[in-house]
Amino acid sequence: MFITFEGGEGAGKTTQIRRLAATLAARGHPVLRTREPGGTPHAEAVRGLLLGRGGWDPMSETLLLFAARREHVTRLIGPALAAGIWVLSDRFADSTMVYQGHAQGDDRALIATLSRATLGPVWPSLTLILDIDPAIGVARAVGRGDANRFEAEGLAFHRRIRAAFLEIAAAEPARCVVIDASGDDEAVAAAVLAAVESRAA
Numbered sequence: 001m002f003i004t005f006e007g008g009e010g011a012g013k014t015t016q017i018r019r020l021a022a023t024l025a026a027r028g029h030p031v032l033r034t035r036e037p038g039g040t041p042h043a044e045a046v047r048g049l050l051l052g053r054g055g056w057d058p059m060s061e062t063l064l065l066f067a068a069r070r071e072h073v074t075r076l077i078g079p080a081l082a083a084g085i086w087v088l089s090d091r092f093a094d095s096t097m098v099y100q101g102h103a104q105g106d107d108r109a110l111i112a113t114l115s116r117a118t119l120g121p122v123w124p125s126l127t128l129i130l131d132i133d134p135a136i137g138v139a140r141a142v143g144r145g146d147a148n149r150f151e152a153e154g155l156a157f158h159r160r161i162r163a164a165f166l167e168i169a170a171a172e173p174a175r176c177v178v179i180d181a182s183g184d185d186e187a188v189a190a191a192v193l194a195a196v197e198s199r200a201a
């Protein structure tokens with residue numbers, strides 16, 4: 001399976017991906033944990049460019065994200081899936097549609113076209129959208145220190161992010177499951193595992 005974790009800042013994606021990877025590995029599934037932007041040396045270099053200072057032309061930012069994603073898919077995710085390894089990615093193409101498309105106003109039709117043109121058949125079989133009140137999520141992310149430039153945006157920006165993820169989930173119920181991420185680690189992990197088990201069955 002190719003499982004992506006999506007959602008706003010501080011929703012707990014990294015925490016939950018780590019937990020799910022450990023659970024799956026203990027059950028004997030070969031698992032690869034990765035993230036976006038990033039996942040390969042070139043894509044990690046692009047991550048450094050994007051998460052540092054702002055000031056990118058919006059379309060340049062989108063193109064950079066897809067360049068990094070194409071590297072990620074062709075060099076890491078695609079080969080892993082072909083080898084029977086389960087791939088868990090901390091963010092993927094939905095993040096571009098939501099952050100660059102919905103929240104920053106970049107051309108959503110172009111983003112959809114770039115997804116189709118650059119990713120080929122590699123598309124998540126399951127997307128877990130960790131949903132949380134942005135006031136709580138941003139406080140968690142900032143509390144951890146090291147806030148990136150998106151985390152530094154105002155609450156209105158983060159509310160647009162939340163609404164856009166929920167819109168994608170409503171439009172694609174066969175792929176997306178919304179997880180209430182406001183509970184403690186254990187409760188969220190149980191909901192994540194239940195979603196994975198129901199789709200993997």
Ligand code: T5A
Nearest residue numbers: 009010011012013014015036037095096099140150184185
């Ligand atoms: N981006 C990314 C785009 O704009 N377009 C794109 O196409 C892509 C792919 C990535 C940024 O890039 C943007 C979006 C992002 O802003 P990032 O640093 O990887 O930057 O940031 P995020 O992906 O947003 O991840 P965060 O690190 O902010 O949050 P997570 O991973 O959702 O949360 P996590 O697990 O790190 O937890 C945050 C804190 O909360 C605690 C943790 O211990 C940690 O301290 N926590 C909980 N506390 C209480 N209860 C729980 N259930 C908790 N779960 C975790």
